[in-house]
Amino acid sequence: MFRNRILTRILWRHGAISKIDYARPSAIRLCTNSINMREQGTVALKESYIKKFMNAVGWMDQDRTRLKLTGYFLYECVPVKVAYNEWFEILELPDTFASWFIITELHVWLLLVRYMAEDVTSLSGQKNKYVKGDGHFVRNCIIEALWADVANRIKLLEGANPAIARKQVTELSEQFQAALVGYDEGLSDDKILAAAIWRRFYSLSEDTKAENIVKIVHFTRHQLSELDKISSENLRWKPEVNWLNIMKH
Structure with a gap:
C-alpha cells in the first residue's frame, strides 16, 4: 500500500x-x-x-498502475450510479451522511466479494484455496478510494471540525470492518445476511419493517449474480458495473 x-x-x-x-x-x-x-x-x-x-x-x-486505476474507477461507479434518493425513500432511511455511507458500504462490499473471488483457485484433490493476487490488490484500491472520498465529504460538512472529523473517520472504519464481517457471514445464508442488514441499516430497531430488509437481501443476491456474469478479463481491464434498482426488489 x-x-x-x-x-x-x-x-x-x-x-x-x-x-x-x-x-x-x-x-x-x-x-x-x-x-x-x-x-x-x-x-x-x-x-x-x-x-x-x-x-x-x-x-x-x-499492470499494477492500471489495476490501481481500475479500483478507483470501480469505486467511482458507486457514488455516481447508485440512486441514493430512492434508497432513502423506499427503505425509509434519513437523508444523512451516515445513511449515504451505509448504502455506499454495501455496494463497495459487493465489488469486494466479486474481486476477491478472482483469487480463489481450485487445486486437484484439494479444497479451494485463496491466494492473494490481482483481486486482492484491486480490493485494496477500492477501499483506498472509499476513504479518500469519505475524508473529502466530511471536510465539506457544515462546521466540520478537523479533530472531530478524524474521530468520525476512525469510528466509520471500525464500523466498516464489522459490517464486512457480518455481510461475509451472510453470503451463504439469507437469515444471517438479513440480520447483518438489520443491524447495520436499522441498528436492530424493533420498528423496522421486515419488507425493507427483504428488499435489501433480494437486491444483494441479485446484484451478486449480475456481478458474477462479468468475465475475468473485463473485470480486470474493462469493468462496467450496472447497479440494480432497489425499487424492483
Missing part, C-alpha cells in the same frame, strides 16, 4: 494522471498528457530514466 501511494504521488507530479477529488466523483478522468521528461540527447538515457522510475516504485511493468 505504501508503494501505491509513492506511485500515485509520482504520477500526479509528472501529470500522468489527474488528481482525483472524490467529493466530486464525476471529476475523475485519465490524463492523456505524456510524462514530461527532459530531452537528454539519446534514447539510452531516456530508457535509463524510465527504468529508474519503475524501480523506485517497485514495478517493471504498468
Whole structure:
C-alpha cells in the first residue's frame, strides 16, 4: 500500500494522471498528457530514466498502475450510479451522511466479494484455496478510494471540525470492518445476511419493517449474480458495473 501511494504521488507530479477529488466523483478522468521528461540527447538515457522510475516504485511493468486505476474507477461507479434518493425513500432511511455511507458500504462490499473471488483457485484433490493476487490488490484500491472520498465529504460538512472529523473517520472504519464481517457471514445464508442488514441499516430497531430488509437481501443476491456474469478479463481491464434498482426488489 505504501508503494501505491509513492506511485500515485509520482504520477500526479509528472501529470500522468489527474488528481482525483472524490467529493466530486464525476471529476475523475485519465490524463492523456505524456510524462514530461527532459530531452537528454539519446534514447539510452531516456530508457535509463524510465527504468529508474519503475524501480523506485517497485514495478517493471504498468499492470499494477492500471489495476490501481481500475479500483478507483470501480469505486467511482458507486457514488455516481447508485440512486441514493430512492434508497432513502423506499427503505425509509434519513437523508444523512451516515445513511449515504451505509448504502455506499454495501455496494463497495459487493465489488469486494466479486474481486476477491478472482483469487480463489481450485487445486486437484484439494479444497479451494485463496491466494492473494490481482483481486486482492484491486480490493485494496477500492477501499483506498472509499476513504479518500469519505475524508473529502466530511471536510465539506457544515462546521466540520478537523479533530472531530478524524474521530468520525476512525469510528466509520471500525464500523466498516464489522459490517464486512457480518455481510461475509451472510453470503451463504439469507437469515444471517438479513440480520447483518438489520443491524447495520436499522441498528436492530424493533420498528423496522421486515419488507425493507427483504428488499435489501433480494437486491444483494441479485446484484451478486449480475456481478458474477462479468468475465475475468473485463473485470480486470474493462469493468462496467450496472447497479440494480432497489425499487424492483
